[in-house]
Amino acid sequence: MRTPLSASTVIADAAALADEAGFEKVTLSAVARRLGVQAPSLYSHVRDLEALRDGVTALALGELADLVATAIAGRSGLSALKAYTAAHRAYARESPGRWQSLQRRAGEAVVRSDAAKKISAQAPAVLRGYPVPQAEHVHAVRLLGSTINGFLALERTGNFDHSSPAPEASWDRTVVALDALLRAWPVHSRTDES
Amino acid sequence: MRTPLSASTVIADAAALADEAGFEKVTLSAVARRLGVQAPSLYSHVRDLEALRDGVTALALGELADLVATAIAGRSGLSALKAYTAAHRAYARESPGRWQSLQRRAGEAVVRSDAAKKISAQAPAVLRGYPVPQAEHVHAVRLLGSTINGFLALERTGNFDHSSPAPEASWDRTVVALDALLRAWPVHSRTDES
DNA sequence: GGTTTCTGCCTACATGATGTAGGCTGGGTG
DNA sequence: CACCCAGCCTACATCATGTAGGCAGAAACC
Structure with a gap:
């Protein structure tokens, strides 16, 4: 073979396969076929299937982090929120398999990664x-993540396919709603009960 | 064997296995082992693996629908919202594998089911x-579903494990936030741009 | 009651996936 | 020039899906 394989080559190909066929189709034999080698050859570069999948997850995590970082740089408020959410959605649309790889419990190494x-x-x-008080940041972050990821997941699994209008409009409404929620957050930040 | 197998027996056992080991571990051979029969025997009751998984999804859909129906009966406003969200969360906690079976694109038959x-x-x-205008219901429904499912998914995949406090508190905050959002909805229902 | 039929699980097999063991080869190094 | 070893290979064990066809026992029919 011209260029020798490496862990990153294999993982990159697995990521490409995930985008084309879905993350659940990522298989050592399929990747081997795409790379034109025999399946056992991959085990020199990747410990096992789990490691391959974790590799894709780590790759996707890095890519998404970079995209979001560029998107929100120098922005704040609604502008930052729009950039943040749009970056996530763009990644989910353009790299569906990689995005899928993020919707699972990954290995410790990935969780601890930069x-x-x-x-x-x-x-x-x-x-x-x-104006969200520091003590409430965790909750707001969790809410934000839940809504964004949840929307993208439901959209991807076809949950919105049988009602109109297109998800597009709901997405915009959702972002605006999140903005309103965050701006009005102090209202909900009472410390007694919930 | 004492009682002969049937489609529902097989699917029920698959659902039990999903709760114990995770939905991705639902396999014809595993179910056959649990039922004390040979794997090919199951093909008389279930067309293939996809049909088995769809069966679990349909089962879960029915169970969840019943639970939610009981929970929200006779309630409205925040009370109904709390019951609705709590029922979803309870189902996700108590039947994790069945709940997982709902987070995927299911077959046409399931989508069209009662x-x-x-x-x-x-x-x-x-x-x-x-006070959400009728024309905005779709968007509100999608937002609601996104946040609830998203939260449960992130919680399940361990996304909240490395920050405190426990997800519990964030969940309550989230429900309250959704209530506030829905009560204030008209504010966002402008028809011009988004 | 005996024969037939049919239902429901069986064995046998083809295919393809994961993962291990160990062999072969060609390019870089003493 | 000989050696070595990195990197891919073949061979194999195991387990999963799914097909084909066999067999046995209970129900149905004469």
Whole structure:
């Protein structure tokens, strides 16, 4: 073979396969076929199937972190929120398999990765433009993540296919609603009960 | 064997296996082992693996629809919203594998099932207690579903494990936030741009 | 009551996936 | 020039899906 395989080559090809056929179709034999080698050859570069999948997850995490970072740089408030959400949605649309790879419990190594740290610092950064008290940041971040990921997941699994209008409009409404929610957050930040 | 197998027996056992080991572990051979029969025997009751999984999804859809129906009966406003969300969360916690089976694109038969129709009528029912204009119902329903499913998915995949406090508190905040959002909805229902 | 039929699980098999063990080869190094 | 070893290979064990066809026992029919 011209260029020798490497862990990153294999993982990159797995990611491409995921985007084309869905993350659940990522298989050592399929990747081997695409690379024109025999399946056992891959085990020198990747420990096992789980490691391959985790590799794709780590790759996707890094890519998404970079995209979001560029998108929200120099923005705040609604502008930052729109950029943040749009970046997530764009990634989910353009790299569906990679995005899928993020919707699962990944190995410890991935969870501890720099990309993971970077990503989890981005939502709080967006929140800085809103009057959400520090103590409430966790909750706001979780709400934000839940809504965004949830919307993209439902859209992807076809949950919105049997009602009109197109998800597009609902997405815009959702972002605006989140903005309103964050701007009005103090209202809900009572410390007694919930 | 004492009692002969049937489609429902097989699917029920698959659902039990899903709750114990995760939906992705639902396999014809595993179910056959649990039932004490040989794998090919199952093909008389279930067309193939996809049909088995769809069966579990349909089962879960029906169970969840019933639980939610009981929960929201006779309630409205925040009370209905709390019941609606709590029922979803309880189902996700107590039947994790069945809940997982709902987070995927299911076959046409499942989508067209009565249970599916029933479920998709429940969120609009909760909305009746809120001043959301009819034309905006779709968007509100989608937002509601996105946030609830998204939260449960992130919680399940361990996204909240590395920050405190426990998801519990964020969940309550989220429900309250959704209530506030729905009560204030008219504010966002401008028809011009988004 | 005996024969027939049919239902429901069986064995046998083809295919394709994961993962292990160990062999072969060609390009870089003493 | 000989050696070595990195990197891919073949061979194999195991387990999953799905098909084909066999067999046995209970129900149905004469």
